[in-house]
Amino acid sequence: xxxxxxxxxxxxxxxxxxxxxxxxxxxxxxxxxxxxxxxxxxxxxxxxxxxxxxxxxxxxxxxxxxxxxxxxxxxxxxxxxxxxxxxxxxxxxxxxxxxxxxxxxxxxxxxxxxxxxxxxxxxxxxxxxxxxxxxxxxxxxxxxxxxxxxxxxxxxxxxxxxxxxxxxxxxxxxxxxxxxxxxxxxxxxxxxxxxxxxxxxxxxxxxxxxxxxxxxxxxxxxxxxxxxxxxxxxxxxxxxxxxxxxxxxxxxxxxxxxxxxxxxxxxxxxxxxxxxxxxxxxxxxxxxxxxxxxxxxxxxxxxxxxxxxxxxxxxxxxxxxxxxxxxxxxxxxxxxxxxxxxxxxxxxxxxxxxxxxxxxxxxxxxxxxxxxxxxxxxxxxxxxxxxxxxxxxxxxxxxxxxxxxxxxxxxxxxxxxxxxxxxxxxxxxxxxxxxxxxxxxxxxxxxxxxxxxxxxxxxxxxxxxxxxxxxxxxxxxxxxxxxxxxxxx
Numbered sequence: 087x088x089x090x091x092x093x094x095x096x097x098x099x100x101x102x103x104x105x106x107x108x109x110x111x112x113x114x115x116x117x118x119x120x121x122x123x124x125x126x127x128x129x130x131x132x133x134x135x136x137x138x139x140x141x142x143x144x145x146x147x148x149x150x151x152x153x154x155x156x157x158x159x160x161x162x163x164x165x166x167x168x169x170x171x172x173x174x175x176x177x178x179x180x181x182x183x184x185x186x187x188x189x190x191x192x193x194x195x196x197x198x199x200x201x202x203x204x205x206x207x208x209x210x211x212x213x214x215x216x217x218x219x220x221x222x223x224x225x226x227x228x229x230x231x232x233x234x235x236x237x238x239x240x241x242x243x244x245x246x247x248x249x250x251x252x253x254x255x256x257x258x259x260x261x262x263x264x265x266x267x268x269x270x271x272x273x274x275x276x277x278x279x280x281x282x283x284x285x286x287x288x289x290x291x292x293x294x295x296x297x298x299x300x301x302x303x304x305x306x307x308x309x310x311x312x313x314x315x316x317x318x319x320x321x322x323x324x325x326x327x328x329x330x331x332x333x334x335x336x337x338x339x340x341x342x343x344x345x346x347x348x349x350x351x352x353x354x355x356x357x358x359x360x361x362x363x364x365x366x367x368x369x370x371x372x373x374x375x376x377x378x379x380x381x382x383x384x385x386x387x388x389x390x391x392x393x394x395x396x397x398x399x400x401x402x403x404x405x406x407x408x409x410x411x412x413x414x415x416x417x418x419x420x421x422x423x424x425x426x427x428x429x430x431x432x433x434x435x436x437x438x439x440x441x442x443x444x445x446x447x448x449x450x451x452x453x454x455x456x457x458x459x460x461x462x463x464x465x466x467x468x469x470x471x472x473x474x475x476x477x478x479x480x481x482x483x484x485x486x487x488x489x490x491x492x493x494x495x496x497x498x499x500x501x502x503x504x505x506x507x508x509x510x511x512x513x514x515x516x517x518x519x520x521x522x523x524x525x526x527x528x529x530x531x532x533x534x535x536x537x538x539x540x541x542x543x544x545x546x547x548x549x550x551x552x553x554x555x556x557x558x559x560x561x562x563x564x565x566x567x568x569x570x571x572x573x574x575x
Contacts, residue, residue: 111181111455116407118454122310123183126453127461129314130185133447133484134169134462135476136261137187138469139345141165144190145437148197150208156362156435163358163470164436170466172427172439177459180419183449184401185462186427189440191525192389196437200382205373212366212432214379218386219428219438225391226421235395235421237551240412241502242533243399245513248499249520249529250400254443255492256521262294262485263336263344288341289327290482293320297486305490313451313487320483324348344481358470362435381567388564390438392527394424397441400495405449443526447484450491508544512537531561 108114113123139162146161169187176184192215200211225231238246259265264286268279281287286295301316309315325348327333336342370379398421402414409415420441427439448458469476499517504510516533520526538558541550 107457111177111457113455113457116405116454118452120457122452123455123457124461125311125314126183126448126451127458128448128465129317129451129487130183130442130445130448130453130458131462131465132314132317132479133444133487134185134187134442135465135469135479136345136481136484137169137190137442138162138166138466138476140190141188141193141436144193145197145201145208148201150201150211151204151206154208156208157359159356160359160362161436163360164362164434166466166470166476167358167360168427168431168434168436168439170463170470172423172430172463173459173466174463175426176420176423176441177456177463179423179456180416181456182398182402182407182414182416182420183405183445183453183455183458184398184420184441185445185448185459186424186439187442187466188431188437189390189393189442191393191527192386192438192440195385195389200385203374203378203382206370207367208435209365209367210370210373212435212437213368214370214383215386215432215438216366216429217368218383218390219425219430219432221383221387222391222425222428223422226418226425231391231395231421231425232418234553234557235417236413237553237557238534239509239537241506241509241513242516242537243412244403244498244501245516245533246396246526246530247400247403248496248502248513249517250396250443250446250526251492251495251498252517253492253520253524253526253529254446254495255489256524257443258485258488258492261344261481261488263288263291263340263482264294264485282340289331289333290324290336290341290343290480293324293327293480293482294485296320296323297483298489301486301490311451313447313490316486316490317479317483320486321348321479324480324483325350325478346477346480348478348480348483350478355471364433365435366432385564385567386438388531388560389525389527390424390428390440392530393525394421394441396526396530397443397445398424400443401441401445401449403498404446404491404495405454407454444488446491446495447487450487450494508537508540508546511540531564534558535561535565 142158142161146156146158149155165188172186176186196211265278268276297316297320301312304312328348334342335347336344398414402408407415424441431437431439502513512533515536516529519532520529535558538550538555541547
């Protein structure tokens, strides 16, 4: 896989400062500078900060089988706390610019599926998250997770990078409202459309378009801080438009702001509520049986296991932190911290914390080391009490950065061996499944299963690493969970 640095262009390689900070984080060695790391850390925070608002809405408002909820203020507090702590740990231990926060994929699984299981409480559910994290930690410590990582063919690794590029660009387009799901009442089989009824409407859309073209222009002109400038300028424009036109939220108003309303009067400080910490329990096995609880742990484990593998390859490729053998630097430490993130997140009842794909925004801004994570992590900790940090920047101001960085990652697709159908088709399946299923793990699974199958059909099954067969079989079970659950009920 190419380790070409496709992120924001640097005018020159900075001179070594010779300081302890420089040596520890390898700032000069990786062609970065302290100022670039700070910019990257800021950009990553702004791209990810929405999680402190969105995660409480996903798991804080949904009721468990007993009708109880975790609570929005409580989930917001632990979301920011765990994201800050785990992001800093990733930077200090793994020395990679991979920020962490509560993963939306596993959160959707918890809120929409597992929480509806009769007999389970939120405390039981978070206990399952902890168990999944502990299993994943053991898999890292035994070398199994890294072995799977290294068994993947280079073309599939590259496809994961390209797929993530399409995925984060799709996230940006959806978050900004440029691409929207068609309502069921629309009388059409088309799943998504452009804007509102096929038209781009509303001031928030203008903010996105302004930010997108500004960021592209700055990139083309090799301006340092292109992404951060684009986010800040778009946020300023959004604040002005909200002050003049009183646009409001998109709730009941399709041309409103998608989540955060950029109003200055939202400025406030509040004491955090950490009452959820330590509330997880391990009663699921008694409540729904060993088989039922084990299947839920398996589903959670698969969701977080392969997300980290895919994201770390994509981010490291962009950051240029791939070694001469095509491996992610400090991959064992990266995967270990990611696994611990599930344990800590479950223990705090904020859900599993994972490497965030939006970290690519910070890398696009110049982040190359774990120092950027320190900046991002500290801002998350500040956000625990200072709500404006996460409520004043609208999705529409951050989404252009995701689209631009998505483009940079998609360019890796030229390194895939498209002439070999045993690699080309699985690569295509990986790339197409990620955005359309809204899941990195699903894309990886589609690629792995089709790779093993096609090599067998070609009579080249011996070329496939035995671990790829094992993982492919696991994914077949994962994809067939609905059928399995039907037989067990």
